[in-house]
Amino acid sequence: MTSALGSAPTGHDDRRARPTPTRAHRFRWARAAGTGWLYVLPALVMYAVFVLRPLVLTLQYSLYDWNGIGVARWVGLDNYLTVFTDSDLLKIIGNAMVLIVFFSFIPVALGLLVASMVRRITTGAFGTVVRTILFLPQVIPLVAAGIAWSWLLSSNGLVNQALRAVGLGGVARAWLGDFDTALPAVGVIGAWVLLGLCTILLVTGMSKIDPALYEAARLDGAGPVREFLAVTLPSLRQEIGVCLTVTIIAALASFDIVYISTSGGPGLQTTVPGLEIYRLAFSQRQVGLASALAVVLMLLVLACVLPIQRLSRGEKQ
Amino acid sequence: MAELLTKFPRRRTVLLASLLAVGMTATACSAPGEDRSSTQKSDAAVKTELGTDPITLDMYAETGFPLAKALADEFSKQHSNVKFNIREDQFTVIVENAPRVMASDNSPDIIRLPTMVDLVKDDLLKNLDPYFTAYGWDKFPASQLMQLRVGENTRGTGSLYGMGLGYSVTGVFYNKKLASQIGMTQPPATVAEFEELLAKAKTGGVQPIMQFNKNTAGINFPHQALQNQFGDPTQVADWIFQKPGATFDTPAALKATQTIQKWAQAGYFTKDANALDYAGMVGEFQKGNGLFMFNGDWESANLDKSMPGNVGFFLFPTESPGGKHVAMSAPNTFGVSAKAKNPDAAAYFLNWVHTNAKAREISVTVGGSSPGGPSDLPVPSAAPNTVLAETLKASQQLGAENGAVDFTANATGGIFAAAITPEMQKLIAGQQTPEGYVKAVQAEYQKELSR
Secondary structure, three states: OOOOOOOOOOOOOOOOOOOOOOHHHHHHHHHHHHHHHHHHHHHHHHHHHHHHHHHHHHHHHOOEEOOOOOOOEEOOOHHHHHHHHOHHHHHHHHHHHHHHHHHHHHHHHHHHHHHHHHHHHOOHHHHHHHHHHHHHHHHOOHHHHHHHHHHHOOOOOHHHHHHHHOOOOOOOOOHHHOOOOHHHHHHHHHHHHHHHHHHHHHHHHHHOOOHHHHHHHHHOOOOHHHHHHHHHHHHOHHHHHHHHHHHHHHHHOOOHHHHHHOOOOOOOOOOOHHHHHHHHHHHOOOHHHHHHHHHHHHHHHHHHHHHHHHHHHHHHO | OHHHHHHHHHHHHHHHHHHHHHHHHHHOOOOOOOOOOOOOOOOOOOOOOOOOOOEEEEEEEEOOOOHHHHHHHHHHHHOOOEEEEEEEEOHHHHHHHHHHHHHOOOOOOEEEOOOOHHHHHOOOEOOOHHHHHHHOHHHOOHHHHHOOEEOOOOEOOOEEOOEEEEEEEEEEEEEHHHHHHOOOOOOOOEHHHHHHHHHHHHHOOOOOEOOOOOOOOOOHHHHHHHHHHHOOHHHHHHHHOOOOOOOOOOHHHHHHHHHHHHHHHOOOOOOOHHHOOHHHHHHHHHOOOOOEEEEEHHHHHHHHHHOOOOEEEEOOOEOOOOOOOOEEEEEEEEEEEOOOOOHHHHHHHHHHHHHOHHHHHHHHHOOOOEOOOOOOOOOOOOOOOOHHHHHHHHHHHHHHHOOEEOOHHHOOOOHHHHHHHHHHHHHHOOOOOHHHHHHHHHHHHHHHHOO
């Protein structure tokens, strides 16, 4: 890898002791680096235009009071102050936090359980069928999933029909329209979508674990629970890290499912930052405040995800 | 390897920082929106002749409402040199897109409009006053175009910025079979009579009101219907038109909110109202699952088809017997973009819609609404024994009583989404008090006006 980058192997790693590169060395390095840059240039241009530029613009907009058309007014950090003091916006951020439980913790926990169960049947036609069924929710567009679930959860939907059939008609309600159940109901939809993804990732991770470890554990007299805690869980550290990262981002940045199933209602019960940013920017035309909320959301995602990245990698390095 | 690990991230940071810096300098020189040049051209002379040169009119219309397309087709039939290029979106999408679409270089000539004040403030709409004079629109009843006038940050007075493709009226649709089942022989004459019917339906096991309250608050329809009756409707209109000092925090609005709360507690709305959307409501009503539905005449033609002979309509009753009817009634507003390439042809089309006999007929049969226009032109008739005929009659009655008001939902760009909808959802679920509702709506209103 070092030689690929052009710096000649010196035999020792101490940077201060490194001999000054000769002219030829330098030329070779520059040419190789230049070619390297050329290769990444297309991707870099796309990245700059579609990621960096919007990012910078969002940062800039967040410092203005702007309706998206007319001339903007500089307001400094006022928009951020609003984000952190407006009780509605704080509630909306809180909703996203609640969704983490449903979008992230539940799928990962259930995924571990399901993966341990299906681990032994990963081969053969049956294994393929199981994997396909588990992964299916991930393939279905979120909008379709949202529509299907809002039918299931409607007052005369399948869920309530089933409840009435077993004599629990008293519990039946419009799950997505009820103040107490709307957010958990949205959470259930998210858990359903993300369970398959987590399970597949975890099954794949489990298939990489050396069977000798299980054998050794069994010889030492470990039962299935002990086996799971001592062998499976530690070996899956990185996969769990990936699962948590992906699902926490899905929770914090959720939009499609919420927009389709509840539109953020009733009240603000299921409004999440993603939905609010869109509403503020496009329907209420407060581009500045929407941008500030977007920046806060980005920082929130980083604050949640970076420690997980560190924890899941930590030991290996 | 260790060298690379320590060196690479630093290099990456430098790179990222420099890229960000480039981005900053490229974008952060000026405040957003500062480079926009004024688009309003001078309105020196307007042409009222269409000419014979080929013209393509770009129209941005609303999905699910076939009237605009039907009128455009007929116009092209009568004027072979004019073609239409129609783009359609859902109304909520138009609300969100309109400012940006109109500010772009491909701005449509004719566009279905949401609220207008902001668009006028941003110089995106063409002032139609010259056409008003040139075409003699002063022969229209003044009240017809009042909602389409924008003055100094207010609506209701000032210059004309839009015309209606049909003028809608709202009221109460009822299921005739269910009505006779509970002993309703004629539409209620007072609010008290209406409430009696609600109670009768409830005890008779009939769902009294089928009303949506998901995405957008459909229960604002009955709320405003009550508010219009409990006080002076001009107070409501002033608030909608953003007249200085107008407030939502009135005894009439409070009494209306208390009544809605009472109805919700009595179970007059469906239990799942907060999870029921507009299409769901219409579907349930068509299936005969509700006695009353607060809605507008844009559904008349549809209801005549789906439940022929079984649906009736009445204007929301008055508080005291013999009082004045008041109803939400609004033009299906279309405006001409300030950047329109063919403003004269667009205005010609709008004038034609109001005055051409065939166009007026299409407005009624396809749009289900009154065609508007000069008061001396006859209103085309609808087939007898249809709800379309009833809504048309109601529209004329309302015109005669001068009882049309705009929707409170149109007061500001964000009031419906930011206050009325979430607060109404809370109210009917018992999570908000009537006092709290009225104050919350007014607070959002003031917040928006102060921007």
